[in-house]
Amino acid sequence: MNNEIKWELGSDNGMPMTLHEKGLDLKGASAFFFYVSGLIAMSSMIWVVVLSLKMLQYSRTQPDLPSYYVPIAVACIFLSLFFIKTFYTLFNNRRKYRKDVTIADGTVEYKETSHTGVVEWKEKVKKFEEVGLRHYTYRGVDSWFIALVHSDKNKSIPLFAPDYNSKSASESDKRELLAKYGTLLGMITTYQEKTSEIGKKE
Secondary structure, three states: OOEOOOEEOOHHHOOOEEEEEEOOOOOHHHHHHHHHHHHHHHHHHHHHHHHHHHHHHHHHHOOOOOOOHHHHHHHHHHHHHHHHHHHHHHHHHHHHOEEEEEEEOOEEEEEEEEOOEEEEEEEEHHHOOEEEEEEEEEOOEEEEEEEEEOOOHHHOEEEEOEOHHHOOOOHHHHHHHHHHHHHHHOOOEEEOOOOOOOOEEO
């Protein structure tokens, strides 16, 4: 099964476990499509602003111009400037985003950097409660994940999220994978059935 969370494991698929995420971690065709599409969108909105300003200027010298042209031009200017600002803010926020997690020597080290600041903490693995597998439904699609569970939800660490082809993995395969993570981290495991609200101890 393929893990959507890009953990890097040590030798023989063991410790340390490291995870490095970037807000704009795009490569190849995905990066090309994103930046070209963004450039086209920004250029189009700037061009709308320029044309709208020209229309306002033209309306002053052409009194026979329909009266609705002016409010339409003003609306286009404000909408375009709003979308330009929104796109730039989102792009800048994602560009600043970083997350680095290391699990080694019985310790979890976490650091997340975003436009709001830095969240950083260090916790012993034994302070976590369990390694748990949970099922959920999103937009009508059943899926599941495995996480290192902490009493503080903000400190729970996702370990495994299946790709699309692995969402329908058999119960035995999911239990086997859960057991591997439990052994790797030296933690008890819980398997939450799809219809159960309480995990079952393994």
